[in-house]
Amino acid sequence: MTDFLSEILARKRRENERRRRHLAAARSVERPPQRERAERGIRALRRTPGEAPSVLAEVKFRSPSAGEIRPRSAGEGVRVALAYERAGAAAVSVLADGPGFGGSPLLVRRVAEAVRVPVLYKGFVLDPIQVDLAYDVGASLVLLLVRALGEAELPALIERIRAFGMEPVVEAASSVEVDRAVAAGSTIIGVNARDLSTFRVDMGAARECIARIPAGCVAVFMSGVRSAEDFREVASGRADAVLIGEGLMRFENPGVRLSELLGAV
Numbered sequence: 001m002t003d004f005l006s007e008i009l010a011r012k013r014r015e016n017e018r019r020r021r022h023l024a025a026a027r028s029v030e031r032p033p034q035r036e037r038a039e040r041g042i043r044a045l046r047r048t049p050g051e052a053p054s055v056l057a058e059v060k061f062r063s064p065s066a067g068e069i070r071p072r073s074a075g076e077g078v079r080v081a082l083a084y085e086r087a088g089a090a091a092v093s094v095l096a097d098g099p100g101f102g103g104s105p106l107l108v109r110r111v112a113e114a115v116r117v118p119v120l121y122k123g124f125v126l127d128p129i130q131v132d133l134a135y136d137v138g139a140s141l142v143l144l145l146v147r148a149l150g151e152a153e154l155p156a157l158i159e160r161i162r163a164f165g166m167e168p169v170v171e172a173a174s175s176v177e178v179d180r181a182v183a184a185g186s187t188i189i190g191v192n193a194r195d196l197s198t199f200r201v202d203m204g205a206a207r208e209c210i211a212r213i214p215a216g217c218v219a220v221f222m223s224g225v226r227s228a229e230d231f232r233e234v235a236s237g238r239a240d241a242v243l244i245g246e247g248l249m250r251f252e253n254p255g256v257r258l259s260e261l262l263g264a265v
Helices: 004-024 035-045 076-087 105-114 128-136 153-163 175-183 203-210 228-235 254-263
Strands: 054-059 091-095 119-122 141-145 167-172 188-192 218-222 241-244
Touching: 004 128, 035 054, 035 091, 035 141, 035 167, 035 188, 035 218, 054 076, 054 254, 076 091, 076 105, 076 254, 091 105, 105 119, 105 128, 128 153, 141 153, 153 167, 167 175, 175 188, 175 203, 188 203, 203 218, 203 228, 228 241, 228 254
Parallel strands: 054 091, 054 241, 091 119, 119 141, 141 167, 167 188, 188 218, 218 241
Antiparallel strands: none
């Protein structure tokens, strides 16, 4: 069985080494903290009592398991992101990984420049140089995978992200990983219903894990929501926000589909 995550992380380490060699000859860049980025991100995703979960709508053109999800044409990522914003998305997630997911840091930048809502940089972050890149392209939120990071690496990257005024979204896929995210001081914790090693989806296991997230944290349910029934079921639980990508991107008009889901809850 293919271990998708291991392959992605190995490729990402090679990319980071190439980027480090490229930057070695460049001048250092000053990056003043922009704390409003983190504040906007947390505020956007935290659920208002009595309201439905907010939606973190994702721009994703392909995946290693599903292949092409949506044809990518010039400007399509920005068009989709703007449609999400008009439909009521609280934030937009953008894949920064090219070979596996059809995204790029440049796409993150273009979306961040186009929309007013916070943008999540989703790029399998393993190294501080990727945090620097997320800042440079205008992200408010940066995804960290508990499974991909060691005991010392996770809190160190959380600290670096916050030092720039952004906020990490720390993704877990089990109760043990949720506990690690909490112990590392995470404010926003996501639970992915999709196992990134096999890409299988288990909505029930994700709901059980998300119930472990402390009340003071922002809980994000990630992946697997494709229908109004799925959304209603997630909305009945602990989740402050729901990340939806493929369940929107496969529709001709992702913004209209988002409006339909929001209207169903």
